[in-house]
Amino acid sequence: MRTVEWDSTKNCIRMIDQRLLPGRFVQVEFTDYQQAANSIRDMVVRGAPAIGATAAFALALAARQSKADSINAFKNEIESASRVILNARPTAVNLAWAVSRLLTKMQESKAQDPGQIKEVLLLEAQRIAEEDIETNLRMAEHGAKLIDDGDTIIHHCNTGALATVDWGTALGVIRLAHEQGKRVRVLVDETRPRLQGARLTAWELERYGIPYDIISDNAAGYFLRNGAVQKVFFGADRIAANGDVANKIGTYMLSLAAFDNHVPAFCVAPVSTIDYELANGSLIPIEERSMDEVLNIQAGGEAIAPKGATARNPAFDVTPNRLIRGIVTEKCVVYPPFEKGLKEIHKL
Amino acid sequence: MRTVEWDSTKNCIRMIDQRLLPGRFVQVEFTDYQQAANSIRDMVVRGAPAIGATAAFALALAARQSKADSINAFKNEIESASRVILNARPTAVNLAWAVSRLLTKMQESKAQDPGQIKEVLLLEAQRIAEEDIETNLRMAEHGAKLIDDGDTIIHHCNTGALATVDWGTALGVIRLAHEQGKRVRVLVDETRPRLQGARLTAWELERYGIPYDIISDNAAGYFLRNGAVQKVFFGADRIAANGDVANKIGTYMLSLAAFDNHVPAFCVAPVSTIDYELANGSLIPIEERSMDEVLNIQAGGEAIAPKGATARNPAFDVTPNRLIRGIVTEKCVVYPPFEKGLKEIHKL
Numbered sequence: 001m002r003t004v005e006w007d008s009t010k011n012c013i014r015m016i017d018q019r020l021l022p023g024r025f026v027q028v029e030f031t032d033y034q035q036a037a038n039s040i041r042d043m044v045v046r047g048a049p050a051i052g053a054t055a056a057f058a059l060a061l062a063a064r065q066s067k068a069d070s071i072n073a074f075k076n077e078i079e080s081a082s083r084v085i086l087n088a089r090p091t092a093v094n095l096a097w098a099v100s101r102l103l104t105k106m107q108e109s110k111a112q113d114p115g116q117i118k119e120v121l122l123l124e125a126q127r128i129a130e131e132d133i134e135t136n137l138r139m140a141e142h143g144a145k146l147i148d149d150g151d152t153i154i155h156h157c158n159t160g161a162l163a164t165v166d167w168g169t170a171l172g173v174i175r176l177a178h179e180q181g182k183r184v185r186v187l188v189d190e191t192r193p194r195l196q197g198a199r200l201t202a203w204e205l206e207r208y209g210i211p212y213d214i215i216s217d218n219a220a221g222y223f224l225r226n227g228a229v230q231k232v233f234f235g236a237d238r239i240a241a242n243g244d245v246a247n248k249i250g251t252y253m254l255s256l257a258a259f260d261n262h263v264p265a266f267c268v269a270p271v272s273t274i275d276y277e278l279a280n281g282s283l284i285p286i287e288e289r290s291m292d293e294v295l296n297i298q299a300g301g302e303a304i305a306p307k308g309a310t311a312r313n314p315a316f317d318v319t320p321n322r323l324i325r326g327i328v329t330e331k332c333v334v335y336p337p338f339e340k341g342l343k344e345i346h347k348l
Numbered sequence: 349m350r351t352v353e354w355d356s357t358k359n360c361i362r363m364i365d366q367r368l369l370p371g372r373f374v375q376v377e378f379t380d381y382q383q384a385a386n387s388i389r390d391m392v393v394r395g396a397p398a399i400g401a402t403a404a405f406a407l408a409l410a411a412r413q414s415k416a417d418s419i420n421a422f423k424n425e426i427e428s429a430s431r432v433i434l435n436a437r438p439t440a441v442n443l444a445w446a447v448s449r450l451l452t453k454m455q456e457s458k459a460q461d462p463g464q465i466k467e468v469l470l471l472e473a474q475r476i477a478e479e480d481i482e483t484n485l486r487m488a489e490h491g492a493k494l495i496d497d498g499d500t501i502i503h504h505c506n507t508g509a510l511a512t513v514d515w516g517t518a519l520g521v522i523r524l525a526h527e528q529g530k531r532v533r534v535l536v537d538e539t540r541p542r543l544q545g546a547r548l549t550a551w552e553l554e555r556y557g558i559p560y561d562i563i564s565d566n567a568a569g570y571f572l573r574n575g576a577v578q579k580v581f582f583g584a585d586r587i588a589a590n591g592d593v594a595n596k597i598g599t600y601m602l603s604l605a606a607f608d609n610h611v612p613a614f615c616v617a618p619v620s621t622i623d624y625e626l627a628n629g630s631l632i633p634i635e636e637r638s639m640d641e642v643l644n645i646q647a648g649g650e651a652i653a654p655k656g657a658t659a660r661n662p663a664f665d666v667t668p669n670r671l672i673r674g675i676v677t678e679k680c681v682v683y684p685p686f687e688k689g690l691k692e693i694h695k696l
């Protein structure tokens with residue numbers, strides 16, 4: 001079962017509605033690319049790699065929906081659809097990366113028939129989804145070597161199968177170490193405000209049989225200071241050329257507390273997450289989402305604040321490279337100095 | 349209106365049930381000291397100074413309930429009741445401090461009539477409550493000088509009128525600065541798992557007309573890194589002789605992020621919070637509360653984790669003194685080196 005996939009019988013995108021987990025497991029189908037873009041914005045699907053694959057399928061869907069019969073009109077429609085999809089969420093670079101891969105395929109194609117290009121785009125989207133799984137398995141192999149038997153690991157947000165097409169990034173590393181027979185225990189940051197840790201990561205760990213305890217995000221420092229934690233793992237939504245990492249809000253404070261206690265913090269992300277055009281993390285656009293996510297527990301849920309209360313809700317923060325021990329990619333584990341190391345894997 | 353008070357008409361302790369705020373404002377009355385001790389354990393009342401006053405009233409109530417007619421039997425009953433009250437919560441030293449003040453009064457009294465000692469104990473409890481308010485106002489005067497016009501301040505947990513008999517500690521400082529005409533804005537850490545910030549501090553700030561925004565605890569680092577914050581303020585449940593501060597879970601990560609960004613973090617607490625018998629913070633007992641507080645939003649509330657999930661729930665952490673710029677007490681603001689400074693104010 002995949003987080004997001006193309007159904008070639010029904011010609012639709014099918015995805016797990018992650019807003020309903022862990023209470024209910026529901027799959028939803030989209031036959032309209034704008035609805036698919038909305039599903040990214042509304043976080044039916046989340047996680048940088050899963051967003052990338054969904055964006056690719058959404059653009060393939062836009063192509064399918066096009067009624068243009070001239071190649072130029074068709075290409076204009078696709079470029080316009082790509083802008084709608086790109087606007088869904090600003091921080092994860094995988095979204096732009098996936099859209100750009102499809103647009104490049106379209107531009108390089110010599111086909112003069114929209115129908116042929118529709119096929120090309122769908123194939124490329126499917127390739128992105130397949131590659132995501134392979135990439136995750138390779139990251140898991142590199143990353144699992146960093147985990148020792150008996151480790152207790154703090155994990156932030158959700159970076160598992162649900163954050164990708166399948167298998168996961170940081171959680172995929174932990175999952176492979178577990179499958180290799182290493183005894184691991186996970187302290188699951190609940191990850192306010194949307195609780196991706198308590199809802200999604202805990203749900204995955206239950207299924208994999210990996211022991212865990214959920215903690216409030218603000219309790220990570222307590223366990224790090226008490227010597228109860230050997231490693232910290234998280235994913236990334238965008239990595240700047242110098243190794244600064246934009247990831248789910250709270251990653252900076254977690255990494256800082258790990259650093260203060262000499263516990264190594266590892267980021268796990270595919271090369272597609274690296275934005276070589278941004279010199280450092282201060283240039284990464286940070287999405288601020290609706291204050292309702294902070295003022296209420298889950299959409300439409302119980303209000304926790306007094307009437308009239310306001311909130312701020314940045315969805316990501318930037319962890320400076322000095323706090324990160326290593327970045328696990330599908331090519332290898334990159335160590336400081338990251339600017340040099342990331343440049344080198346670009347050439348591999 | 350006071351957080352906790354003695355009603356001398358009904359001879360009962362009356363307190364605000366803080367578990368119901370901000371949704372409902374309800375006052376509850378206790379005529380049995382064991383129920384009053386339970387109200388501390390169950391967090392009907394919370395906040396170190398408020399716990400101290402409640403413990404004192406609870407012991408005065410135990411005295412009132414005693415049917416002993418010999419002075420020795422009476423004193424044995426009071427000492428036994430004091431142990432029940434002391435066991436309610438382990439971390440806040442104000443509880444032990446208040447109980448100890450009453451026991452000392454009893455031991456020093458030459459009265460041979462339990463009735464007279466009952467009066468002595470009630471008077472001492474009332475004195476503790478009155479002193480708490482005066483102490484808070486003096487701390488506010490010292491602390492308000494640290495706040496500049498235009499400051500944005502991150503505040504953790506609740507340290508306002510609700511955490512004390514009245515007025516508050518760290519929030520009392522911010523409140524006085526506001527009343528002095530300084531424009532301040534508060535970023536309110538929601539303070540998982542019990543949401544004292546989102547529920548109680550936001551409720552108080554609404555009443556005082558102080559502008560604020562609630563943030564997830566894990567977002568504090570984002571605002572600190574972006575230069576949006578000038579000061580950090582919090583209270584304390586126990587301060588070791590070297591200035592290490594045990595306070596609500598999350599204070600360590602917040603102070604660390606403040607320190608990493610050269611933003612001064614101030615602790616505001618009465619001298620009664622200083623435990624001169626503990627050399628450093630590693631000796632402070634840290635309460636771990638029920639995992640249900642993490643797995644559900646508020647008692648009996650919505651489950652946020654999958655069925656079968658477990659959690660860890662330390663209620664406090666220890667912030668090492670190196671991360672604290674100053675400790676505001678009713679005597680003065682103490683600056684590093686704290687061991688020396690705290691010793692000096694002990695003599696004042």
